Amino acid sequence: MTDIARLKDKFLKELKKEKSPEKRRKICKKYIEEELSSVFCSLKDLSSKERAKVGEKANEFRKFVLEQMSSAKGEAKEEKEWIDITLPGEEPELGSSHPLTKLQLRCKDIFLRMGFISVEGPELENEWYNFDALNFAKDHPVREMQDTLFVKQEKRSALPSEKKLLMRTHTSPVQVRYMEKRRPPFRIIVPGRVFRNEATDSSHEINFYQLEGLMVGEGVSVANFKAVISFFFRELFKSDVDIRLRPSFFPFTEPSFEVDVSCSLCGKKGCSVCGKTGWLEVMGAGMVHPNVLESAKVDPEKFNGFAFGLGLDRIAIIEHKVSDIRLFYSGDLRFLKQF
Ligand SMILES: [Zn+2]
Incomplete structure (x- = not known):
């Protein structure tokens, strides 16, 4: 049995013992970051023939661990999103009339x-309905800028009062x-x-x-x-x-x-x-x-x-x-x- 095969055996045993997907994910992480990285580090001490052989096996094992890790991660997510439908819901805050x-x-x-x-x-009215039709004199002070909010219009003074816009004052x-x-x-x-x-x-x-x-x-x-x-x-x-x-x-x-x-x-x-x-x-x-x-x-x-x-x-x-x-x-x- 090669070192990698032994490592895989150990990994699978550890994984099998653990029920929680979050903890299984942590085991995978430990194998990638610690066990496998030390294997890759030791490759430099091997002969080129050995290095290729062990390297290939190590890469295969790494891929396998990553697969296990991603499936554990998926399970952990599912576990988090699980909803207990028997719990009472959150009461929405209702607004009220002004x-x-x-x-x-x-x-x-x-x-x-x-x-x-x-x-x-x-609400956007013209001067005819807001003033003229209501019998306001042409020079009534309420028609001044300081009382009424007029709408800016090009060549306003030349427009008939039906076209002069303002925000209605009443x-x-x-x-x-x-x-x-x-x-x-x-x-x-x-x-x-x-x-x-x-x-x-x-x-x-x-x-x-x-x-x-x-x-x-x-x-x-x-x-x-x-x-x-x-x-x-x-x-x-x-x-x-x-x-x-x-x-x-x-x-x-x-x-x-x-x-x-x-x-x-x-x-x-x-x-x-x-x-x-x-x-x-x-x-x-x-x-x-x-x-x-x-x-x-x-x-x-x-x-x-x-x-x-x-x-x-x-x-x-x-x-x-x-x-x-x-x-x-x-x-x-x-x-x-x-x-
Ligand atoms: Zn009173």
């Missing part, structure tokens, strides 16, 4: 119960977009994101959420508006809140109002949330301006209606006593997981 999404859904639900339908419009353009394609009566709400060119602070963000409302038909009055909006706020705050209208100005409504809701947190007594006044400013509204109806191809002699815009962020801030509007957009889970 507080503003939750609020939007609650508002939507109340208006849908009153026969309103929810519609949407583009959800009101959807009023015109909706009305011009249909005939009254209408009862719609438009929830959506709007954009302003703001220096941000705890109460200002460059984007926020509005919920627009519009009801147009024959003989729609301020009394209808008060009824709809009172019902809405009582349902939303789950409390018997009062509302009051204060005269205001918006280009697209005449007359226009600011809508205040009695503070449900202190019951009109005055607290830090309502600034000791007992009232919360929550909405701008008014009767739709005849010029807006005309822009939307609705006959202002025959139809009229009301429109309102609610700031969803403002309501969420009041409800949850949030100190900074920017928290809603921070993506900070420590904040978002509280809702």
Whole structure:
């Protein structure tokens, strides 16, 4: 028996004793790195005839060990990947709705119960729908760069207002977009994101959420508006809140109002949330301006209606006593997981 044959015999005996593929792999490694390498080292002391003979046998054995090693390695891998299907699985972490999404859904639900339908419009708007059609004067200051985020366009000043693009500053353009394609009566709400060119602070963000409302038909009055909006706020705050209208100005409504809701947190007594006044400013509204109806191809002699815009962020801030509007957009889970 040659030395190599003895070595192989020893190797196979050792391998046979070991059940674990990982340990068998280690045995193979030991034979390659120690036993075989010393055989190869000793070749130089042999005669050239002997060297060729032993060298060939040693190479054959080396190949055999390598094969054993790779099959042990495969078995070890399989062993690692083996899955115990009887073990309980890892529970996936579930996300949840954003507080503003939750609020939007609650508002939507109340208006849908009153026969309103929810519609949407583009966030990238043109100047015609955002300003002109809503009766904004050509030189109205809101059209300035410091208030509105305009889109950079070549030869912009030469373009008609239908082609001048901007990020919508309110959800009101959807009023015109909706009305011009249909005939009254209408009862719609438009929830959506709007954009302003703001220096941000705890109460200002460059984007926020509005919920627009519009009801147009024959003989729609301020009394209808008060009824709809009172019902809405009582349902939303789950409390018997009062509302009051204060005269205001918006280009697209005449007359226009600011809508205040009695503070449900202190019951009109005055607290830090309502600034000791007992009232919360929550909405701008008014009767739709005849010029807006005309822009939307609705006959202002025959139809009229009301429109309102609610700031969803403002309501969420009041409800949850949030100190900074920017928290809603921070993506900070420590904040978002509280809702
Ligand atoms: Zn209060």
